[in-house]
Amino acid sequence: MTWKLTLPCSKADAEALAEDIPALAELDPPPALMTSEPDPSRPEEMELAVYLEDRPDEDFITLLKTLLPNSPSAEAVVEELPEEDWVTLSQQGLDPIEAGRFYVHTARDAGTVPSQLVGIQVEASRAFGTGHHPTTAGCLRAIDQLPAAPENVLDLGTGTALLAIGIAKAFPSAQILASDIDAPSIHVARETLEANGVTEGDAPGEIRLLVADGFEAPELALRMPYDLIVANILAQPLIELSSDIAEALAPGGTLILAGLLTDQADAVAGAFRGAGLDPVAADPNEGWPILIFTRAGLGGA
Ligand SMILES: C[S@@+](CC[C@H](N)C(=O)[O-])C[C@H]1O[C@@H](n2cnc3c(N)ncnc32)[C@H](O)[C@@H]1O
Known part of the structure; x- marks a missing residue:
């Protein structure tokens, strides 16, 4: 994956996206999606970053925008990443996930494992399996x-x-x-x-x-x-x-x-x-x- 597409979006759209991946999951390979809050003082203004192997075309950007219905003015920024850097960049957006009794997190969130859950620490890497x-x-x-x-x-x-x-x-x-x-x-x-x-x-x-x-x-x-x-x-x-x-x-x-x-x-x-x-x-x-x-x-x- 060497391309990154960034779209500003509302908090509501960012939260809904977590539930709304099927349209993208069927792509081969599925792109990696990360949402983040670039400015903590503006929690309603979030950002969606998508990491892809190929340069995203207009159809893909249009599809993404349909997943962000509350962010009508979102302008997409497309950039090519140095081959080695996408892992580190995507890592910044790997928020912990819960699945059953399991809590999957990176080293950054090692201190946040709830006491009743089983923590699994995984870093972003070229191997598949971050839990996301x-x-x-x-x-x-x-x-x-x-x-x-x-x-x-x-x-x-x-x-x-x-x-x-x-x-x-x-x-x-x-x-x-x-x-x-x-x-x-x-x-x-x-x-x-x-x-x-x-x-x-x-x-x-x-x-x-x-x-x-x-x-x-x-x-x-x-x-x-x-x-x-x-x-x-x-x-x-x-x-x-x-x-x-x-x-x-x-x-x-x-x-x-x-x-x-x-x-x-x-x-x-x-x-x-x-x-x-x-x-x-x-x-x-x-x-x-x-x-x-x-x-x-x-x-x-
Ligand atoms: C979708 S990933 C799953 C990784 C991890 N188990 C998870 O659930 O997140 C599939 C893995 O299967 C491996 N794989 C594919 N074909 C295989 C085969 N014939 N024998 C053993 N491993 C294989 C791939 O290299 C890859 O690491």
């Missing part, structure tokens, strides 16, 4: 609603390892394997573990990080079966991995799937039903559905 994407927040809510504490967990496509860290903190007896096809993401995940005081290892409460494409590394099979698998990837890789994922799930275990769009949910669900799993729930989640499956078996569904 609906898929990540939806997975956190699904983890929050698990019917029982998991003991043996696989976080497939871990990105920053935010979901794995949330699981380690919420369920200290869980043993967790967190894998990603992308080696730089695992590097970021390692830093994120450290920032959260979570140890990399194989004991309960620890997370083992691994670079792996799907189930191609033997370590994934060695720890099977998992009583919780979370896979926030994209629809096509999920479909391709459906048999491997289904085989890795323990009877009675829970599978949380994300990364698919609403119109891809039937195809993804069909692949996992075909692989022998039973659907338990589907959360529409702002156009990024969360699908939950289990494997029937002794003591299971």
Whole structure:
């Protein structure tokens, strides 16, 4: 992402935007939106910053303005950012989010974790998973609603390892394997573990990080079966991995799937039903559905 578009907006529009991302979320890749209050003495006058990979065209700016109905005179400022700088700039707008019992924040807000919530500290980085994407927040809510504490967990496509860290903190007896096809993401995940005081290892409460494409590394099979698998990837890789994922799930275990769009949910669900799993729930989640499956078996569904 190397372009930044800034639009002044009213506080009401900025607050409504948090709920109103579907129109943008379907873009590939979805742009990152940050709202801020440039002048604390004028709390009604806010600013929307959008970070994009490509230069925004007039159609995109018009679409954004339709999302700011109370800011009619908003003039868009478009600027190209040096490749390295957008992360730092976007970081300034990463306000904490709550999802279920989880509170995701950057180092800047480390002191603001409410005592009843589980804090997860994540910095903006080139790895996916700051909690601000609906898929990540939806997975956190699904983890929050698990019917029982998991003991043996696989976080497939871990990105920053935010979901794995949330699981380690919420369920200290869980043993967790967190894998990603992308080696730089695992590097970021390692830093994120450290920032959260979570140890990399194989004991309960620890997370083992691994670079792996799907189930191609033997370590994934060695720890099977998992009583919780979370896979926030994209629809096509999920479909391709459906048999491997289904085989890795323990009877009675829970599978949380994300990364698919609403119109891809039937195809993804069909692949996992075909692989022998039973659907338990589907959360529409702002156009990024969360699908939950289990494997029937002794003591299971
Ligand atoms: C949408 S991000 C999810 C990150 C994080 N789990 C979250 O929920 O925010 C998807 C991640 O899956 C990884 N990924 C994509 N295909 C994969 C595959 N075949 N095997 C393992 N990881 C994969 C990507 O590198 C990326 O880090």
